[in-house]
Amino acid sequence: MKDWFGLVARLVTGGVWIVAGALKLPHPADSVRAVRAYDLLPEAIVPAVGHLLPVVEVVIGLCLVLGVMVRGTSVVSGVLFVAFIIGISSAWARGLSIDCGCFGGGGEIPDAAAQYPGEIARDVGLLVLSLWLVVRPGSRLALENLLFPSMADPDNDLDDPDDDTEPTDDYDEGSLDGAEEDLAQDR
Amino acid sequence: MAQKKTSHRTAEEKAAAQAKREARRTRTERSREQAEERRKAAQRKQQLTRVGLVAGVLVLIVGGYFFVSNLGSDKPTTAPAGASGTYGLVVGDADAPQEIVVYEDFLCPFCGQLELTVRDRLDAAIEAGEVSVEYRPLPFLEGIDDYSPESANAFAVVLNESGPEVAKAFHDLLFDNQPSEQGPFPDSDELVDLAVEAGAAEADVRPGIEDMAFEGWVDAAGEAASKAGVNSTPTVLIDGETATGQTIGEIAAEMVGSTG
Numbered sequence: 001m002k003d004w005f006g007l008v009a010r011l012v013t014g015g016v017w018i019v020a021g022a023l024k025l026p027h028p029a030d031s032v033r034a035v036r037a038y039d040l041l042p043e044a045i046v047p048a049v050g051h052l053l054p055v056v057e058v059v060i061g062l063c064l065v066l067g068v069m070v071r072g073t074s075v076v077s078g079v080l081f082v083a084f085i086i087g088i089s090s091a092w093a094r095g096l097s098i099d100c101g102c103f104g105g106g107g108e109i110p111d112a113a114a115q116y117p118g119e120i121a122r123d124v125g126l127l128v129l130s131l132w133l134v135v136r137p138g139s140r141l142a143l144e145n146l147l148f149p150s151m152a153d154p155d156n157d158l159d160d161p162d163d164d165t166e167p168t169d170d171y172d173e174g175s176l177d178g179a180e181e182d183l184a185q186d187r
Numbered sequence: 188m189a190q191k192k193t194s195h196r197t198a199e200e201k202a203a204a205q206a207k208r209e210a211r212r213t214r215t216e217r218s219r220e221q222a223e224e225r226r227k228a229a230q231r232k233q234q235l236t237r238v239g240l241v242a243g244v245l246v247l248i249v250g251g252y253f254f255v256s257n258l259g260s261d262k263p264t265t266a267p268a269g270a271s272g273t274y275g276l277v278v279g280d281a282d283a284p285q286e287i288v289v290y291e292d293f294l295c296p297f298c299g300q301l302e303l304t305v306r307d308r309l310d311a312a313i314e315a316g317e318v319s320v321e322y323r324p325l326p327f328l329e330g331i332d333d334y335s336p337e338s339a340n341a342f343a344v345v346l347n348e349s350g351p352e353v354a355k356a357f358h359d360l361l362f363d364n365q366p367s368e369q370g371p372f373p374d375s376d377e378l379v380d381l382a383v384e385a386g387a388a389e390a391d392v393r394p395g396i397e398d399m400a401f402e403g404w405v406d407a408a409g410e411a412a413s414k415a416g417v418n419s420t421p422t423v424l425i426d427g428e429t430a431t432g433q434t435i436g437e438i439a440a441e442m443v444g445s446t447g
Contacts, residue, residue: 023330028255029409030330037418047256055251059244068240098418104330108419110433147240148233 006070006139009129013077014064016126021057023104028054034106037098038087056080064133067142074133081127085120092116262403267347269354274408275323276346278355279313287442288321288424290417293338293361294328294368298421300435302362308443322358326409327420334372337396339405341378344395349387357385 024031032050035041041049056076063073088100097112099105100119133139271277275288287309291298312318324343326336338361346354360381366372373381375397382392395401412422423430423438432438 025255026258027330028258029326029406033327033409033413033418036413043414051255052248052252055248055255059247059251063244069244072241106418107327147236149229 003138003140006133006136007141009132010064010067010070010139010142013074013126013129013133014061017057017061017064017077019061020103021054021059021061024054024101025058027104030104030106031101034099034101034104037096037101037107038091039094039096040087040090067139067144068147070133070139070142070144071137074130074137078127078130078134081123081130085123085127088116088119088123092120260399260402260406262399262401264403264407265401266404267343267401269346269351270343270404271321273321273323274404274411275321276342276351276354276358277319277321278351279319280316281319283313283316283319285312285318286321286426287318288323290323290325290412290420290422290424292325292327292335292420293342293365294331294335294372295420296365296368297435299362299365301421301423301438302359304435304439305443306359306362312443322355323408323412324358324405325412325417325420326405327412328368331368332370332372334366336402336405337375337399338373338378339408340399340401341375341382341392341396343401343404344392345382345385345387347401348391348395349382349385353382353386357382357387360385 024034028051031054032047035050035053036043036046057080060073060077060080063069064077084100084102091098091100092113097108097110099107099109099112100115101107102119138145266272266274269276273288289301291302309318309320313320324339326339328335342354342358342361345357364373364381375393378396379389379393382396383389421438423442425441430438430441432441
């Protein structure tokens with residue numbers, strides 16, 4: 001059940017990242033302006049952040065949807081959501097009236113204050129989903145389960161020395177004979 | 188005797204069972220070693236996969252970053268002839284007592300409303316030598332449609348080829364025929380038609396409009412405005428001070444109230 005919830009968390013968070021990044025990718029100047037409009041980062045790094053953010057968003061989204069490196073990307077995802085929540089709250093607190101630029105766009109808009117609460121709520125929700133995946137990255141239909149079969153079983157942890165004997169326990173008499181045959185061939 | 192035989196048999200059986208156990212133990216140990224080896228090999232493979240994934244993601248991010256950074260126009264930022272050094276067109280007497288700067292996007296609906304609200308009075312004030320107006324077109328709404336940078340480029344082409352007066356007429360026509368933000372958006376043919384209507388020769392402006400000849404200048408205009416703290420259009424400066432009106436009517440009053 002929890003694994004299914006992990007799948008939902010991955011698809012929702014990853015899907016939002018892909019859409020948000022893909023909408024911004026074709027318009028780097030727009031993205032830079034949106035970052036600058038927050039008036040939080042030093043001008044020296046504003047262009048780099050504006051160019052890097054859409055790329056990172058799409059890559060995080062792809063990793064989450066495909067289900068690879070879920071824990072790592074969820075950490076980055078969570079950190080970004082915290083940064084966005086701080087950014088939007090700070091813009092709100094300073095009385096700025098800007099489009100969050102979350103899905104492209106950005107810059108001043110007339111009724112931004114009315115939208116800030118919804119935007120923050122959305123980011124908090126996505127932050128919670130990201131944190132869930134940090135704590136419990138295993139989930140259904142993840143590419144990771146195929147690439148790392150030994151990790152697929154949530155009870156089986158490679159770092160746990162107690163598990164060292166576990167794979168051999170799975171071998172019954174039949175496969176023992178098979179092993180002997182393999183040996184014989186080697187000789 | 189019988190007991191002895193039995194015990195003898197038992198001893199033999201015991202020995203046989205012992206041997207069997209030994210053999211099984213050896214077999215088990217051997218297979219265990221093998222399984223261990225296989226497990227280690229699988230682990231190494233997974234380790235490799237893991238490193239490969241991380242490397243792949245890093246390559247994607249770095250490659251994507253350079254790709255995105257180079258998406259902007261590689262065209263030179265050469266200004267059109269007749270343009271101000273601040274990415275605009277100054278209309279009216281530069282020595283006029285009042286100086287107005289309008290940052291605008293030909294696609295921005297509020298810019299269109301503001302333009303239609305103040306144009307006649309502003310033109311009269313310019314005519315009377317009371318005010319100079321610098322129009323600075325921006326590609327801020329490029330995220331909505333390419334019409335935003337395309338129309339700004341067309342404005343620059345017309346200014347370069349046909350001079351300030353035709354450019355001002357073209358500027359007015361662009362707002363008179365402004366598309367909705369939902370489209371449909373005029374293509375380059377329609378931009379050329381408007382330029383011709385404004386008084387430009389088609390042969391002069393068509394190549395520049397179609398090839399985005401001043402794309403670099405338009406991008407630089409957007410960058411310069413953004414760095415100057417302009418986050419939206421229209422932004423109006425009156426003698427260097429940003430108009431503070433919250434509505435188009437209020438901004439219009441600030442622009443032409445004192446002169447008109």
